[in-house]
Amino acid sequence: MVLFSQCIGAPRGVSQCTSRSTRPTKRSATHVVATAVTALFAAAIAALPTSPALAMNIQTVKSPGGIEAWLVEDGSVPLVALRFAFVGGNSQDPNEKPGVAHFVTSMLDEGAGDLDARAFQERMEEIAMKMSYDDSRDLIYGSLQSLSENLDESAELLSLALTKPRFDQDAVERVRGQLLANLSFASKSPQQIATKAWFKAAFGDHPYGRETNGTLDSVKAITPDDLHAYVKANFARDNLRVVAVGDISAERLGALLDKVFGGLPETADLKPVADVTLPTGGKQKVIELDVPQSVALFGLPSLARKDPDFIPAFVLNHILGGGGFSSKLMEEVREKRGLAYSVYSYLNPLDHSAIMQGSVATKNEAIAESLDVIRAELEKIAKDGVSPEDLKAAQDYLTGSYALRFDSNSKIASQLLGIRVEELGLDYVNTRNKQIEAVGVTDVKRAASRFLDPDDLITVIVGKPEGIEVRG
């Protein structure tokens, strides 16, 4: 949720502002029981929400060197946002050394080419360039933001970072210290302990079950050679996806693509990752931690992004737990019973598996009740599907709010990169609302019958929960 930049005060994000709701997911939706809305707003409710046209022209740009990108040209702000991803991600970590990909993403502003860390970082600041990286189970994400006037200089540094990272020993040791400190904090954070344990319980020895940021032992053992090896195998042109938004022409982007990415090897050397399904039959684990509030993570097998029933499943999730204050989980757990500040669910379609995940945090003595309520909602929706009213409300929100995802250059860039990575096609921004509108109650019911079995729930609770049974 949007919190003010000004509200964030102390190290590690102590908030000075307090907001009505926060959720760690970008998704947002709704269902509405639109029965008793009176006079003033009745007309508004009855009318179809508009789906504002996305007045965007997405061009496909191919560089002279053969690198393809999507571009939305917009000169109204003197900025260029370049977003890219390399397919691979944490799953490409060496089996015995989880955390290499994460280490690499933490090192890419620590010196490249002739510039050591200090020279590189000062140069970035002089040209006011912003470059950041993130890693996920399937992808490494990169982001460049540059003032138009400094674009060439920014591209130069970005190219160096990707093609000639130095991984100097002293910089490696410094970042290692930071990564180890992060792991220490994570080892005391209920949310992070639960996440780690949930993926282990769900995926076991599969690469998805590994600790994405590594372990104290693995991070201590990672060498500069490991980092170079990862970059060599994973940063290539054939697994690269690029989009650009802002103050740049197609021609200039073409030249820039070759300058930045042209020095990468043509093909990545990726290890095969097996497809994996979650175990069925359910599990419930408790990890003791002396905190007043238990944090629970729950999840189930779900549907792949390319599955024809993915969109119905997505709409279902909005109604269940994706739609903020309009969702069933929020209604039952928070609004009716006051059991939690935050409760939600979301679909997480990975490249080699598909899951629905969710979370709730409730004081230790009442966490069992929260989980019972959540399970009951899952059972209800699995058995009965959704009502036409709930479906309509979800569709109205999802289609009406789609334009809100495209109201800034950086948001447009994120959306486009997501569409490219999922291989949904250039036309997706125009067809997406139609796909949502086409979903009927029978589609939702069919989707639910294909994955939503509450007996398969894998739940991890961290805290000192009362009345929780351990299973599986």
Place this chain on the structure above:
Amino acid sequence: MNRSGLPRHLLPTFFALAMLMLAATLQSPTADAQSRVSEFKLDNGMQIIVVPDTRAPVVTHMVWYRVGAADEAPGVSGIAHFLEHLMFKSTDKIPMGEFSKIVARLGGQDNAFTSQDATAYFQRISKDRLKDVMAMEADRMVNLRLTEKEVLTERDVIEEERRSRIENRPESKLAEQMDAVLYKSHPYGTPVIGWMHEISSLTQKDALSFYKRFYAPNNAILVVTGDVVTDEVYELAKETFGGIPGNPAVPSERFRPAEPPHIAPRRVTLTDPRAGKESLTRYYLAPSYGTAEGSDAEALEVLMKIMASGTTSRMYRSLVVDKKLASSAGGWYSGSSRDSGKISVYAIAADGQDMETIESEIDAVIAEVKANGVTQAELDRAKKSLRAEYVYQSDSQASLARRYGWAVTIGQTVADVDAWPDDIAKVTAEEVQAAAKKYLDMNSSVTGLLLPAPAAKRADKQPAQAVPPRG
């Protein structure tokens, strides 16, 4: 955790719109901004700020109230935030719990937040729905309806919110303690969310009396950014909010007790087995953009950028890169409050390093700036970086709305906001050094230590490797 220590609070009151119009240089962005922002006042006292941004067919609609946690009476801490939650319950026209659902059904997103100085409600929605959400916001400005049951259930929610935000996080508990010690008299020492024991006894009556006292058009600011025509927003606001009479009982002055002189450094130590690493945080009392004399606030902004923000800063260079005492270190200036600002610095201990050595080195970095000031190269880089940062932040219409609303609720004007980039450009090295001397004063500071275990019991403690020169 933010390894690079990028500014978290960055750019207090800035603003951004100017940047939408910015030409290829950063020389003088403000003229364009002033031509884009419009201000009005309705007869009932409601202030209106409109900032067109036509890139997407959507709007951000916000209503800000000049009331926050620091306006609460003693003993009812958390009531401002509690009321913010309750504002989503019901009115004559909105059935219980339907507010957000109606907004969602219209394809919009809504939320609200409370700070020490302001409470704000917002919707982001398709531009042709502006009228609808405006009507809903006007309705709940004066027609809130509560039932005892809903109030009590929501109080449970807020207790859970406090557990999530504070009780479950040792670093938040320490920060809360430090604020309580930093402010001896001023209510900024009381947490926005409230103390748990006071939250637990808040009532429907408390909420409604706070509501009646502070929620009125003459205590509100409407901010609309997005794909709008300014005159149309004004007409719409007049139709919608204009019929609500001003409330003469709204306090005309926001009375907050002033701080007495601070004459001694304070220390707070929190030992908590759930702390991940030993860390030190220090707060210094400082002026805010609202209270600063001359260019002190801007000078503090530049000072903290040079001294503590990011991997190029002095603090990071010294503690993390050169002396390897800390795994991360940094700091920032928070100037966007009405009555007082704050300077924060922090360091997280590297393995085997003791807090005494770390604190000495922080003191040494500060002493060096006070004694010898900053270099021209540092000054130029910091100013460029701060000015560029708001160009980047200008990309979002939602942040435009927040910046103007925030500034006005803490007593600044739109013109103050618009002048910020130029004010930063004018800061001199002498002003930066003077600000360091004046405000980095231990007597007005609180130093907080967060320890995973009592220091004496640690068997694995190693001697410090690098003892920095004092100076």
